[in-house]
Amino acid sequence: MDDEYSLFSQSGWDHLESAHEAFVKTNTSTQIYQASLYHQHRCLDTLRMSLINASEGCSPLNRGMVEVCLDYLRQSIHCGADITLEPGTSVTEVNGKKIVGASGVGVPRVCKDWEQLWRWIRSHAYDII
Numbered sequence: 001m002d003d004e005y006s007l008f009s010q011s012g013w014d015h016l017e018s019a020h021e022a023f024v025k026t027n028t029s030t031q032i033y034q035a036s037l038y039h040q041h042r043c044l045d046t047l048r049m050s051l052i053n054a055s056e057g058c059s060p061l062n063r064g065m066v067e068v069c070l071d072y073l074r075q076s077i078h079c080g081a082d083i084t085l086e087p088g089t090s091v092t093e094v095n096g097k098k099i100v101g102a103s104g105v106g107v108p109r110v111c112k113d114w115e116q117l118w119r120w121i122r123s124h125a126y127d128i129i
Contacts, residue, residue, distance in 0.1 A: 013045050024124040032126045040076050043069035084109055
């Protein structure tokens with residue numbers, strides 16, 4: 001796990017947060033857009049902050065927003081359909097049933113170049129202020 005993005009580490013999340021306002025306007029439309037990647041980061045941070053609040057005995061920031069983010073991230077994961085095969089790493093028995101777990105840590109992945117996306121977004125930035 002990357003410590004910069006651990007539950008209680010703020011530095012990595014602050015960097016992602018600066019991108020959540022990354023709205024663009026294309027040359028062919030008056031509509032403004034946000035790349036899903038940045039919306040997904042915002043949702044992850046919303047869930048992270050809710051977990052922190054819960055660990056400190058506080059209620060979630062906004063239950064409705066947390067529920068929307070859970071569903072949005074579920075849809076994003078299904079849409080991305082990452083078919084990387086992750087080896088089973090543990091077997092646990094629960095109520096007589098064997099359950100196999102996989103962490104996915106250290107499994108090579110082929111990723112998109114998000115820095116290229118960021119450059120494109122910066123060149124098409126829409127100032128919402």
